[in-house]
Amino acid sequence: MLKVFICEDNNTKKEKFEKMIRDIIIIENLDMEIGLSTDRPKQILDYLDNNEVSGLYFLDVDLQRQMNGINLAEKIREYDPRGFIVFVTTHAEMSYLTFMYKVEAMDYIIKDNYSNIQSRIHKCILNANKKFLSKTTELQKNFTIKVDDKIISIEFSNILFFETSQTIHKVILHGENRIIEFYSKMKDIEENLDSRFYRCHRSYLVNKDNIKEIDKNERVVHMINGEDCLVSTRAIKGLIKIMESNYVASLTYKKDSLLI
Incomplete structure (x- = not known):
């Protein structure tokens, strides 16, 4: 904005x-x-x-x-x-x-x-x-949506997660500083995002870069701003594996950088 x-x-x-x-x-x-x-x-x-x-x-x-x-x-x-x-x-x-x-x-x-x-x-x-x-x-990449007669563009990095709304055919975008509800389908949204987003639940699509921690027992993802989103039993193993892989890659990069 x-x-x-x-x-x-x-x-x-x-x-x-x-x-x-x-x-x-x-x-x-x-x-x-x-x-x-x-x-x-x-x-x-x-x-x-x-x-x-x-x-x-x-x-x-x-x-x-x-x-x-x-x-x-x-x-x-x-x-x-x-x-x-x-x-x-x-x-x-x-x-x-x-x-x-x-x-x-x-x-x-x-x-x-x-x-x-x-x-x-x-x-x-x-x-x-x-x-x-x-x-x-x-x-950088942006997610653009139309809400009423207004066109809104939000950077991918500022998106925490998407959540299906209780209103039929609507989705809620949770950003770092704003929440926006708009007409769409999760499948259509997923097709327009990049690899940093992960379908962790039938009703949730999360930005892995903005995850603070994962509670494996409760199957809940805690985001950097304090919000939470759910993770399904099927998706949690995949999410943890990806996060661990990214963590190891980060450590490797830091180690290599020090050697240089």
Whole structure:
């Protein structure tokens, strides 16, 4: 998911930007949300320091703080090198600084009139969403689903397991940070995944990379986020064998690396 961040020192304008961006996300049915809206640059950096995110950042240049928007953008690049940065400011004369500090801004919007700002922000959001989906597809495998009129793309590495829903013809995706219910069949899902996923139960399809431990007696898999999924009697031996094989391979790799 692409998260949106706003850093604006004028509270009235900040609230207008929040509403404008939320409305655009709803109208366009985008898999995006506002992660943080603040007048303090440090809050943005603290958030990035504690969370791994891909972001779209709308920054004022003159923040009336020790750190201005250009400096903030430079710091953001250290945490989110592929993020999208947009400056929304009255200071047209400072646009050259974005090149000097090499922050690679997507746009530099001048606060001249509301309709212009709204139109430019709308274009930035659509452009960032398109590039984000393209980049994630290039970088790693993603599982893409349609929920109502919204297209959602989730990296394989962020999926814990799939579970059949009590609602007929529906499946529940358990991700690290979200749960999504959608229409599908386990068989169809399994065909679109890679080898890291294992059919451990008639009703469960688990990502082996996100398993914390396996309780053989209770036939339960404990995931890294504390959630559990079931393992059938038939599948548990195969799962344990695979996990043990991966563990041995990991030890061998580490040993070989040390010898090198």
